[in-house]
Amino acid sequence: MHQALSPARPDDEDTSTITPMMAQFLEIKAINPGYLLFYRMGDFYELFFEDAEIASGALGIVLTKRGKHRGADIPMCGVPIHAANDYLNTLIRLGHRVAICEQVEDPAEARKRGSKSVVKRDVVRLVTPGTLTEDELLPQRGPNHLAALAMLRHGEADFALAWADISTGEMMVMDITAAALGDELSRIAPAELLLSEAAAEALRALGLGRAVAHMVLRPPEAFDSSQGAETLKSAFADGSVDPTAFSRAARAALGALVAYVAETQKGAAPALRPPTQERVSSHMAIDAATRYSLELVETQRGQPKGSLLAEIDACCTPAGSRLLARRLVAPLTDARAINARLDAVARLLETPALTRAIRQGLRAAPDLMRPLTRLSLERGGPRDLFAIGSAIRAARDLGAALSGEARLPADLSAIAEHLAAAPEALGAELLLAIGDNPPLLAREGGFVAEGYDGALDGERALASETRAVVAALQARLIEMTGVKALKIRHNGVLGYYVEVPASHGRTLLEGDFPDRFLHRQTMANAMRFTTAELSELEGRIARAHEAALGLEMAIFARLREAVLMETGALRGVADGLAALDVAAGLAHLSAARGYCRPEIDDSLAFAIEGGRHPVVEAMLGAENRTFVANDCDLSEGALWLVTGPNMGGKSTFLRQNAVIAILAQTGSFVPAARAHIGVVDRVFSRVGASDDIAHGRSTFMVEMVETAAILNRATARSLVVLDEIGRGTATFDGLSIAWACAEALHDETGCRALFATHFHEMTSLARTLARVSNHTMAVREWEGDVVFLHEVKGGAADRSYGIQVARLAGMPDRVLKRARLVLTTLERRSSGGSGAVLDDLPLFAHQPPPPEPRTDMVQTLLDSLRPDEMSPRQALDALYDLKKARDAASRR
Numbered sequence: 094m095h096q097a098l099s100p101a102r103p104d105d106e107d108t109s110t111i112t113p114m115m116a117q118f119l120e121i122k123a124i125n126p127g128y129l130l131f132y133r134m135g136d137f138y139e140l141f142f143e144d145a146e147i148a149s150g151a152l153g154i155v156l157t158k159r160g161k162h163r164g165a166d167i168p169m170c171g172v173p174i175h176a177a178n179d180y181l182n183t184l185i186r187l188g189h190r191v192a193i194c195e196q197v198e199d200p201a202e203a204r205k206r207g208s209k210s211v212v213k214r215d216v217v218r219l220v221t222p223g224t225l226t227e228d229e230l231l232p233q234r235g236p237n238h239l240a241a242l243a244m245l246r247h248g249e250a251d252f253a254l255a256w257a258d259i260s261t262g263e264m265m266v267m268d269i270t271a272a273a274l275g276d277e278l279s280r281i282a283p284a285e286l287l288l289s290e291a292a293a294e295a296l297r298a299l300g301l302g303r304a305v306a307h308m309v310l311r312p313p314e315a316f317d318s319s320q321g322a323e324t325l326k327s328a329f330a331d332g333s334v335d336p337t338a339f340s341r342a343a344r345a346a347l348g349a350l351v352a353y354v355a356e357t358q359k360g361a362a363p364a365l366r367p368p369t370q371e372r373v374s375s376h377m378a379i380d381a382a383t384r385y386s387l388e389l390v391e392t393q394r395g396q397p398k399g400s401l402l403a404e405i406d407a408c409c410t411p412a413g414s415r416l417l418a419r420r421l422v423a424p425l426t427d428a429r430a431i432n433a434r435l436d437a438v439a440r441l442l443e444t445p446a447l448t449r450a451i452r453q454g455l456r457a458a459p460d461l462m463r464p465l466t467r468l469s470l471e472r473g474g475p476r477d478l479f480a481i482g483s484a485i486r487a488a489r490d491l492g493a494a495l496s497g498e499a500r501l502p503a504d505l506s507a508i509a510e511h512l513a514a515a516p517e518a519l520g521a522e523l524l525l526a527i528g529d530n531p532p533l534l535a536r537e538g539g540f541v542a543e544g545y546d547g548a549l550d551g552e553r554a555l556a557s558e559t560r561a562v563v564a565a566l567q568a569r570l571i572e573m574t575g576v577k578a579l580k581i582r583h584n585g586v587l588g589y590y591v592e593v594p595a596s597h598g599r600t601l602l603e604g605d606f607p608d609r610f611l612h613r614q615t616m617a618n619a620m621r622f623t624t625a626e627l628s629e630l631e632g633r634i635a636r637a638h639e640a641a642l643g644l645e646m647a648i649f650a651r652l653r654e655a656v657l658m659e660t661g662a663l664r665g666v667a668d669g670l671a672a673l674d675v676a677a678g679l680a681h682l683s684a685a686r687g688y689c690r691p692e693i694d695d696s697l698a699f700a701i702e703g704g705r706h707p708v709v710e711a712m713l714g715a716e717n718r719t720f721v722a723n724d725c726d727l728s729e730g731a732l733w734l735v736t737g738p739n740m741g742g743k744s745t746f747l748r749q750n751a752v753i754a755i756l757a758q759t760g761s762f763v764p765a766a767r768a769h770i771g772v773v774d775r776v777f778s779r780v781g782a783s784d785d786i787a788h789g790r791s792t793f794m795v796e797m798v799e800t801a802a803i804l805n806r807a808t809a810r811s812l813v814v815l816d817e818i819g820r821g822t823a824t825f826d827g828l829s830i831a832w833a834c835a836e837a838l839h840d841e842t843g844c845r846a847l848f849a850t851h852f853h854e855m856t857s858l859a860r861t862l863a864r865v866s867n868h869t870m871a872v873r874e875w876e877g878d879v880v881f882l883h884e885v886k887g888g889a890a891d892r893s894y895g896i897q898v899a900r901l902a903g904m905p906d907r908v909l910k911r912a913r914l915v916l917t918t919l920e921r922r923s924s925g926g927s928g929a930v931l932d933d934l935p936l937f938a939h940q941p942p943p944p945e946p947r948t949d950m951v952q953t954l955l956d957s958l959r960p961d962e963m964s965p966r967q968a969l970d971a972l973y974d975l976k977k978a979r980d981a982a983s984r985r
């Protein structure tokens with residue numbers, strides 16, 4: 094958590110020994126505790142004291158020193174302005190927060206106050222992980238959330254979580270219980286979480302002390318609900334937000350969030366949207382362990398590539414990808430809403446030419462929300478205006494293409510309406526006004542297209558006509574002075590000046606010329622003069638430049654204002670584009686991968702025919718291997734016990750069914766031949782457990798904690814997918830726990846469940862529990878090897894084939910032989926009915942294995958020889974091989 098980085102305060106200082114600049118630094122530093130201070134000096138941001146030490150370590154830049162403070166050197170390091178974003182990026186990723194302190198007056202003004210005076214500086218912005226707006230600093234295809242957690246205590250603690258993506262202006266809020274906090278924090282994945290010390294304490298007590306990497310402690314008063322209501326009222330001065338519509342906790346969370354945004358953006362108003370209220374029950378609950386187990390948005394190694402999201406994301410725009418990511422981690426639970434999304438995908442699938450055209454149009458549509466936010470924060474530039482213009486044009490075209498279609502499903506016609514409302518005139522004006530390849534920032538000018546503004550064109554012409562004017566003047570002066578080598582030149586010190594070779598200098602210093610030519614410099618071989626005419630020309634050009642820049646800035650301001658006036662419509666357009674991109678992307682994916690439309694209703698069905706795992710299928714496809722499709726029917730609370738060898742495809746089968754449920758409720762078609770799913774309220778998947786060293790919990794402990802959570806939270810509507818519960822402890826303990834869990838899921842929860850186990854004893858549950866049935870992964874034995882068919886069939890596995898799998902893995906022969914011996918003994922004993930097999934297991938009566946029969950290898954070699962087909966050379970080689978084999982056998 095963030096603390097003040099430097100305790101130094103100006104009033105602690107002996108001010109007589111510190112320079113005015115250092116005094117200014119310390120003052121600014123003191124009012125921005127917890128931030129690394131980027132202190133602007135010329136073309137650098139400098140950092141001092143502890144900030145410099147932290148930054149030089151984090152950024153790998155040289156730590157130097159500058160002057161002394163209380164007798165000690167002041168550590169310093171600096172980053173050049175032009176590369177500041179790269180350095181900021183690194184610091185923010187490491188969880189630091191940075192205060193950007195700029196010079197806020199012209200150094201000339203400061204000089205007027207005396208030679209020792211310091212240029213006024215002020216913090217213009219606080220950069221924190223959750224409040225980024227620059228494209229270079231933001232994740233391209235994912236959201237960047239800032240969240241605030243408010244906690245009210247009356248008996249039980251009541252929480253509310255508010256979160257926003259500052260770069261797009263979306264803001265959400267949710268009342269939430271302590272039990273649901275972990276799931277929601279992991280779904281929202283805030284880049285930064287604001288909370289009070291008391292709420293942080295509560296999170297720690299819930300085992301969520303590390304649920305968010307960057308937590309920022311705020312004082313308790315930041316979470317005052319009446320203050321929160323006031324903050325909301327003034328942030329949405331148009332009355333679009335009624336604070337009484339939210340609970341007390343929600344007002345507190347929203348207030349803290351909005352106030353922090355204002356504080357970090359230093360009063361520039363970000364284009365936040367009125368908050369949307371979410372309810373925990375409106376989406377399928379997927380806890381952190383399930384998200385991890387199913388590799389929804391990243392793999393278990395933390396890579397986006399290889400995740401389910403990466404596999405199904407066929408979107409053409411970053412905004413579409415962001416929306417898909419949001420939908421995938423929060424699938425819907427309302428069958429009607431899910432079907433509405435599926436209708437849109439189905440319709441686009443039926444009209445491939447339209448879908449192709451839409452996707453092409455989307456590729457030409459730049460991101461709309463991030464430029465809009467930057468403009469509203471006064472951080473935008475011509476490139477943002479141009480992007481908005483292009484997006485409007487693309488939206489109008491797409492809207493027209495959609496509206497031309499008959500009988501559009503509801504979701505698509507809502508999208509078409511949003512797109513048709515794109516402010517056409519504004520879009521056209523922006524594209525007319527801004528020239529090609531516009532710069533990021535407006536300050537240098539040169540971005541308004543030629544022909545857009547007559548007055549601007551006039552000023553520009555004047556500035557560019559300079560060359561001709563100078564040439565004419567030079568010719569006149571040559572004629573007047575008779576000095577053929579006279580030249581008009583320009584430099585930064587003199588501006589425009591006349592230069593003549595030294596030998597002609599005298600000419601201009603005599604007669605009437607000194608009235609006209611003012612001597613300025615004598616060089617080794619030239620003399621320089623200025624003239625009134627040249628000064629006037631200089632002034633005119635500078636004024637033309639200034640006037641052109643002034644006109645451009647006025648045009649920029651007017652266009653920016655016009656864009657901001659349309660914020661509401663543009664948000665609708667952005668939403669429409671993103672939703673269209675998701676639907677078209679999913680239609681494209683379904684066509685390419687042969688997905689089917691799932692049948693979704695409020696029943697308790699879960700019937701999948703020919704289901705596949707999208708990621709494993711794609712991976713196998715890349716190697717020209719085929720995925721074996723499998724059926725699964727868990728309707729009405731059925732529990733499938735799945736046994737079978739390792740590597741047989743159990744984990745894949747378990748995961749694919751959970752993934753199909755999630756995809757279906759996200760509104761996507763699914764990798765199956767047919768799927769009928771009654772809405773699932775929660776998915777729990779524990780496949781491939783890992784230990785949690787960071788929390789000091791062993792694999793077994795993690796598994797037990799997670800299984801306990803499932804038994805406590807699953808309902809009859811849930812889908813539970815469990816892999817090898819109880820394998821991490823002694824056989825009988827493990828078996829007993831697995832047995833009791835299966836019974837509890839069947840008798841008490843009654844949920845739809847897949848339960849994979851290596852305990853073959855459990856298969857007898859099918860005889861006593863009505864909805865339990867046995868299934869196994871088919872294998873074939875061939876010449877002592879095991880071949881996995883990856884096919885799920887009814888019945889129990891007869892053996893586990895562990896030793897064969899170990900052999901495939903390259904386990905040494907000696908060890909395999911010994912294992913076979915142990916296995917045979919164990920099997921003989923247990924089938925003999927003796928309960929106490931453990932005491933005299935061969936584990937404790939280890940005999941070295943009998944030596945290999947000497948002839949084995951020699952025999953094999955001999956058998957393989959075909960003397961009639963051998964050349965003399967091959968026969969000789971075979972003889973050597975035989976001798977070698979005999980020697981090796983006798984050494985054993």
Ligand SMILES: Nc1ncnc2c1ncn2[C@@H]1O[C@H](COP(=O)(O)OP(=O)(O)OP(=O)(O)O)[C@@H](O)[C@H]1O
Nearest residue numbers: 719720721722738739740741742743744745746883
């Ligand atoms: N249905 C399938 N069709 C084709 N190949 C498959 C199928 N299912 C799994 N495989 C292949 O088999 C490999 C092993 O699958 P999986 O990890 O699901 O096995 P497992 O039985 O869970 O093994 P373990 O118990 O050791 O974790 C996969 O990486 C994949 O290459």
